[in-house]
Amino acid sequence: MNETIRVIKENQLFESINENDIQKILKCSNSVVESYHENQAIFEKDDTIVEVGIVIEGKLNLVSQKYSGTRVIVTTLEQNDLFGEALIFCSVKKSPYDLVSSGDSKILMIPYSIFINMCSELCDFHKQLINNMLTILSDKIIMLNNKMSILNAETLRGRIAVYLLTLQKKTNAFIFNMPMNRQQLSEFLNVTRPSLSRELSNMQKDGIIEIYRSTVKIKDLKRLQALAD
Amino acid sequence: MNETIRVIKENQLFESINENDIQKILKCSNSVVESYHENQAIFEKDDTIVEVGIVIEGKLNLVSQKYSGTRVIVTTLEQNDLFGEALIFCSVKKSPYDLVSSGDSKILMIPYSIFINMCSELCDFHKQLINNMLTILSDKIIMLNNKMSILNAETLRGRIAVYLLTLQKKTNAFIFNMPMNRQQLSEFLNVTRPSLSRELSNMQKDGIIEIYRSTVKIKDLKRLQALAD
DNA sequence: TAAAATACGTAACAAATGTTACTGAAATAA
DNA sequence: TTATTTCAGTAACATTTGTTACGTATTTTA
Numbered sequence: 001m002n003e004t005i006r007v008i009k010e011n012q013l014f015e016s017i018n019e020n021d022i023q024k025i026l027k028c029s030n031s032v033v034e035s036y037h038e039n040q041a042i043f044e045k046d047d048t049i050v051e052v053g054i055v056i057e058g059k060l061n062l063v064s065q066k067y068s069g070t071r072v073i074v075t076t077l078e079q080n081d082l083f084g085e086a087l088i089f090c091s092v093k094k095s096p097y098d099l100v101s102s103g104d105s106k107i108l109m110i111p112y113s114i115f116i117n118m119c120s121e122l123c124d125f126h127k128q129l130i131n132n133m134l135t136i137l138s139d140k141i142i143m144l145n146n147k148m149s150i151l152n153a154e155t156l157r158g159r160i161a162v163y164l165l166t167l168q169k170k171t172n173a174f175i176f177n178m179p180m181n182r183q184q185l186s187e188f189l190n191v192t193r194p195s196l197s198r199e200l201s202n203m204q205k206d207g208i209i210e211i212y213r214s215t216v217k218i219k220d221l222k223r224l225q226a227l228a229d
Numbered sequence: 230m231n232e233t234i235r236v237i238k239e240n241q242l243f244e245s246i247n248e249n250d251i252q253k254i255l256k257c258s259n260s261v262v263e264s265y266h267e268n269q270a271i272f273e274k275d276d277t278i279v280e281v282g283i284v285i286e287g288k289l290n291l292v293s294q295k296y297s298g299t300r301v302i303v304t305t306l307e308q309n310d311l312f313g314e315a316l317i318f319c320s321v322k323k324s325p326y327d328l329v330s331s332g333d334s335k336i337l338m339i340p341y342s343i344f345i346n347m348c349s350e351l352c353d354f355h356k357q358l359i360n361n362m363l364t365i366l367s368d369k370i371i372m373l374n375n376k377m378s379i380l381n382a383e384t385l386r387g388r389i390a391v392y393l394l395t396l397q398k399k400t401n402a403f404i405f406n407m408p409m410n411r412q413q414l415s416e417f418l419n420v421t422r423p424s425l426s427r428e429l430s431n432m433q434k435d436g437i438i439e440i441y442r443s444t445v446k447i448k449d450l451k452r453l454q455a456l457a458d
Numbered sequence: 459t460a461a462a463a464t465a466c467g468t469a470a471c472a473a474a475t476g477t478t479a480c481t482g483a484a485a486t487a488a
Numbered sequence: 489t490t491a492t493t494t495c496a497g498t499a500a501c502a503t504t505t506g507t508t509a510c511g512t513a514t515t516t517t518a
Contacts, residue, residue, distance in 0.1 A: 067454030086374075089360075090367035116360045118347055130359060131318075131345045137366040138319035144373040145315075151380045152419055154476090156505070182466060190381055195505050197467050213466080213514090225296030383506090384474070411496060424475050426497050442484090442496080 004033055004108055007056050011080050013132050021125035029114030036101035044098045049087040051109045055079055058105025063098040076102070085136055088112050151190060153228070156199045159189045161227035164209070168218055175217045233262055233337055236285050240309050242361050250354035258343030265330035273327050278316040280338045284308055287334025292327040305331070314365055317341050380419060382457070385428045388418045390456035393438070397447060404446045 005022055008014055014022050025031075033056060036042060043049065045065055060077040074097060077083055087093055115133055118126055146166065153159040163185075167176055180188060186196040203209050208224055210217040218224060234251055237243055243251050254260075262285060265271060272278065274294055289306040303326060306312055316322055344362055347355055375395070382388040392414075396405055409417060415425040432438050437453055439446040447453060 066458040067451075068458050070458070086367040086370040088367075089363040090371050091364060092371075115363065116356060118356060127345060127347060134318040134344065134362065134366070135320060137363070137370065138315040138317075140370050141315040141366065141373065142319050142321075144370065144377065147377065148373065148380070151377070155503095192506055193466080194468080194507080198469095198505090201467070222296075229295040229297050229299070386474095421476055422496080423477080423498080427475090427499095430497070 004056050007080055008054055008108065011054060011082065012136055013052075013054070013082060013129070015128075015132050017125045017128050017132075021123070024123070025114065025125065025129060026108075026110075028119060029110055031108055031110045031114075034107050034109055036105045036107065038101060038103050040101045042099040042101065042107060043095055045096065046094050048093045049084045049095055050093070050112045052082060052084040052088055052112075053110070054108045055081045055083075056106040056108050059102045060105060060107070061100050061102050063100050064096075065098060071098075082136070085133065086140070088115070089137075150188075156189065156191050156195060157203065158227050159191075160196075160199060160203065161224050163189065164216060164218065165224060165228050167216070168221075174221070175215065178214045178216060181214070233285050236309055237283055237337065240283060240311065241365055242281075242283070242311060242358070244357075244361050246354045246357050246361075250352070253352070254343065254354065254358060255337075255339075257348060258339055260337055260339045260343075262335055262337050265334045265336065267330065267332050269330045271328040271330065271336060272324055274325065275323050277322045278313050278324050279322070279341045281311060281313040281317055281341075282339070283337045284310045284312075285335040285337050288331045289334060289336070290329050290331050292329050293325075294327060300327075311365070314362065315369070317344070318366075379417075385418065385420050385424060386432065387456050388420075389425075389428060389432065390453050392418065393445060393447065394453060394457050396445070397450075403450070404444065407443045407445060410443065 004026075005019055009017075009019055009022060014025075017025070034042075036058075042053065042060065055077050057079065060081075060083070062074045062077065062083070064072045064074050066072060077099075083099065084095075087095055114126075115130060150159050150162045153162055167178065168174065178185065182193050182196060186193040189196065200209070200211050204211055206223075208218075208220045208227075210219055233255075234248055238246075238248055238251060243254075246254070263271075265287075271282065271289065284306050286308065289310075289312075291303045291306065291312070293301045293303050295301060306328075312328065313324075316324055343355075344359060379388050379391045382391055396407065397403065407414065411422050411425060415422040418425065429438070429440050433440055435452075437447075437449045437456075439448055
């Protein structure tokens, strides 16, 4: 269990909670570490989710079962990734995906009840746990809203503009590095890689940006902003 | 205050909490009903949000300030609509929008602290309030994920397919009405109205659906599912 | 260091979607 | 009822983005 705590004390869910109190939470909530092996399912589509999980060791694949029967990996969860946090609280708790272990893995499963029943001692760390959960859910909403505002842009140039402006704001600089390669960025913006390359080149020709590999320089902020509107 | 309770007792935030306990919550949290007049701002862009609000009377416009200076109404909030619920808990609590009263309005403002401090009595209804908030946030995440899966479809036909299949699943019928007109649906799918009309016609020609105004009949479920994959 | 693999840019062409403008049908108002 | 307004379908053309294929630069591996 010490290994578990060493991992999860870095998790946002346990922020500002010390190791002793984390231990109490795990005990009080009847949390357990479960072991899974290659291809074993943690849960399947339409299962009712009543626990949140944290990956302690190994990797998990979140798998979408297509109508055609083909299976597509939606995302991969690694050490300290949290899952199930939206499903356990929402009105319809059925999972839309399978969650499958990729190789051997260990997972901490935390039952639902710890988040809705305060213990009678009214411990401060229990409040903090729920507060952390509220922050995690809210941050996810903000992140999804930001992603939506990118996908809602009318043109690819607009999407690029919104994306670059968020980086400009975050770094507070006019020269910065993009944290994704072209393939990843094109998937994030929901276009093909050659389309993205072409448009970045066009924007460079038009004097809006300069770009080489992952390094971007914003040359005409006003026009970039106009594109993002 | 009785009028206020008559309104908000229908709100998801107060689900399974009786009128007496709602009254206690409002008192214990120092909630107040504020009055606003035409064009008065409830909060402005970059304000730090420390209260959730519920519209008791009138209408509010959530307004996006574009870089160009033009102002665009993102959405309109009406009686019993909740706002600020994600911003008060997230890591960066600054609002990206202005919230402005459209005509006279009355708004119940509920301070942040009620959601993070259990009162010493450990009242059941207080637990229920926080539980309701967790459900509201989680449902919003699920809704945004669904919307993302529509926008992520590669073609318009795919987006239409995803949308129709969610309606098919919800109504459990092969003939149903769409709750939006063409203009609204085209905005929801992020395309222009003529493009939507054209594609719906094409899908009808191809024998996948039959459509007249808002009435849709799914004629070839398998092909519709293949499109949504 | 050389060889192999990967990442990126580009170009020609195809396909999808946007734009504009017009029509008739349906709903609403007078 | 008739007139008016709103809603929806269509068509021609413009623009944007996808597809495919290839060359070159960069990074990784042996």
